[in-house]
Amino acid sequence: MKIYVPLDSAAKALGADDVAATIRSQAAIRGLDVNLIRTGSRGMIWREPLVEIETDQGRVGYVAVDIADVPALLDGTLESIGLVDELDWMKGQTRLTFQRCGVIDPLSLPDYEAHGGLVGLRRAIAMTPADIVGEVTTSGLRGRGGAGFPTGIKWNTVLGAKADQKYIVCNADEGDSGTFADRMIMEGDPFTLIEGMIIAGLAVEATKGYVYLRSEYPDAIDIMDKAVVLARHAGLLGADVLGSGRSFDMEIRVGAGAYVCGEETSLLNSLEGKRGVVRAKPPLPALEGFLGKPTVVNNVISLATVPVVMEKGAQHYADFGLGRSKGTIPIQIAGNVKFGGLYETAFGMPLGDLVDKVAGGSLSGRPVKAVQVGGPLGAYMPRSKFETPFGYEEFDGQGGLIGHAGMVVFDDSIDMLGMARFAMEFCAVESCGKCTPCRIGAVRGVETIDRIGKGDTAAIELLEDLCETMKDGSLCALGGFTPFPVLSALHNFPDDFAAKKEAAE
Numbered sequence: 001m002k003i004y005v006p007l008d009s010a011a012k013a014l015g016a017d018d019v020a021a022t023i024r025s026q027a028a029i030r031g032l033d034v035n036l037i038r039t040g041s042r043g044m045i046w047r048e049p050l051v052e053i054e055t056d057q058g059r060v061g062y063v064a065v066d067i068a069d070v071p072a073l074l075d076g077t078l079e080s081i082g083l084v085d086e087l088d089w090m091k092g093q094t095r096l097t098f099q100r101c102g103v104i105d106p107l108s109l110p111d112y113e114a115h116g117g118l119v120g121l122r123r124a125i126a127m128t129p130a131d132i133v134g135e136v137t138t139s140g141l142r143g144r145g146g147a148g149f150p151t152g153i154k155w156n157t158v159l160g161a162k163a164d165q166k167y168i169v170c171n172a173d174e175g176d177s178g179t180f181a182d183r184m185i186m187e188g189d190p191f192t193l194i195e196g197m198i199i200a201g202l203a204v205e206a207t208k209g210y211v212y213l214r215s216e217y218p219d220a221i222d223i224m225d226k227a228v229v230l231a232r233h234a235g236l237l238g239a240d241v242l243g244s245g246r247s248f249d250m251e252i253r254v255g256a257g258a259y260v261c262g263e264e265t266s267l268l269n270s271l272e273g274k275r276g277v278v279r280a281k282p283p284l285p286a287l288e289g290f291l292g293k294p295t296v297v298n299n300v301i302s303l304a305t306v307p308v309v310m311e312k313g314a315q316h317y318a319d320f321g322l323g324r325s326k327g328t329i330p331i332q333i334a335g336n337v338k339f340g341g342l343y344e345t346a347f348g349m350p351l352g353d354l355v356d357k358v359a360g361g362s363l364s365g366r367p368v369k370a371v372q373v374g375g376p377l378g379a380y381m382p383r384s385k386f387e388t389p390f391g392y393e394e395f396d397g398q399g400g401l402i403g404h405a406g407m408v409v410f411d412d413s414i415d416m417l418g419m420a421r422f423a424m425e426f427c428a429v430e431s432c433g434k435c436t437p438c439r440i441g442a443v444r445g446v447e448t449i450d451r452i453g454k455g456d457t458a459a460i461e462l463l464e465d466l467c468e469t470m471k472d473g474s475l476c477a478l479g480g481f482t483p484f485p486v487l488s489a490l491h492n493f494p495d496d497f498a499a500k501k502e503a504a505e
């Protein structure tokens with residue numbers, strides 16, 4: 001009997017380790033031959049721990065399993081939800097990047113290969129660097145870390161740079177509120193990230209890579225460390241990648257968890273052992289990055305998507321999506337929702353469908369008032385903008401951003417003035433201090449919002465002026481994007497600000 005229990009952090013927080021241990025002990029007592037496999041998460045976080053049993057028809061799921069449920073599970077009397085792959089949640093998705101997450105043993109290279117792994121790398125090995133870059137460019141893949149910059153253009157810049165050493169740096173400093181896609185891929189399918197980094201190395205002629213991973217992800221750190229060792233022993237990493245005569249190796253580096261170290265130049269400083277402060281650009285990291293050498297800095301999901309682009313071909317990937325937003329996007333659904341989790345779909349689904357149909361609306365049962373997309377620097381989208389298709393340009397046209405595709409839902413009990421204050425306070429706390437608009441502006445922003453909260457009408461104009469200064473003058477997105485949540489709260493929910501004034505009056 002094959003039984004699958006997730007080892008994902010969310011499942012573990014809900015007791016998955018205890019369930020796995022109980023299955024082993026109960027199976028031994030009953031004399032059952034159980035092959036228990038730990039997997040990543042399928043993304044149905046509201047149903048964790050999701051235990052699956054393999055049958056002739058497929059894998060049958062059991063939700064929110066507790067240790068008390070284990071006897072019934074092994075006896076075959078526990079109520080199931082049927083075949084997991086046939087659930088509406090799973091069937092409605094287009095899983096490309098996350099095709100193996102929750103399905104395979106994350107530390108089994110044979111399992112990875114049996115599910116399509118390394119096909120893309122083997123194809124890349126037979127190609128020239130310029131052809132690999134051309135394939136990624138044609139796919140339309142853009143940075144999934146937030147900026148949405150075309151990956152092929154970035155790689156082409158590094159390929160064209162002349163240097164004795166180039167680097168691939170993976171930004172795994174996932175710090176946005178409501179985001180967990182990077183963690184899930186590292187915990188559930190680490191070899192796809194390793195494969196993507198090797199392909200990136202072959203494409204730009206880099207022979208060394210680093211994953212910069214935040215310390216708050218101990219399980220991801222452990223799994224990535226083990227996966228790198230396994231990959232090296234299997235000849236996937238090292239001086240002779242899969243017998244190709246080409247070299248690429250990589251290391252896992254752990255950061256302390258400062259939010260600003262998710263910004264690429266701060267990350268590079270931290271990786272070099274320096275204080276994690278923003279560097280002025282130019283020079284671009286693509287030309288003078290890690291240790292002053294040409295460096296590709298990509299997010300986890302960007303690099304983890306490269307293998308499927310190379311496996312299925314650029315056009316196959318580009319055929320999904322909307323306009324210049326090609327392919328699929330793993331949307332992380334969190335906040336006040338019935339069905340929180342990760343949902344990978346082609347770009348273009350209306351925001352309202354994601355909130356009302358996929359996420360099931362608010363868990364509280366109250367009307368949804370706002371959705372913040374893109375982490376703590378994302379705009380608050382009101383219901384009047386729920387027809388907006390999920391795409392980079394479409395969100396930009398509505399004053400929003402996609403960022404890392406984290407989506408946090410709020411019902412009508414939320415106080416938007418309080419959320420605007422939180423955004424400014426977050427910026428003040430997390431600012432690296434390098435530039436004045438961010439370092440000082442965020443502090444003054446908190447003070448100004450407090451004045452509005454006390455009924456000072458004139459402070460609204462001051463807040464707007466301050467936000468424009470932060471947008472135009474900040475060195476990086478932390479200061480430059482903080483006005484997005486602040487101004488969207490002010491403009492989309494003016495009643496929340498007016499109510500404070502009236503109460504004071």
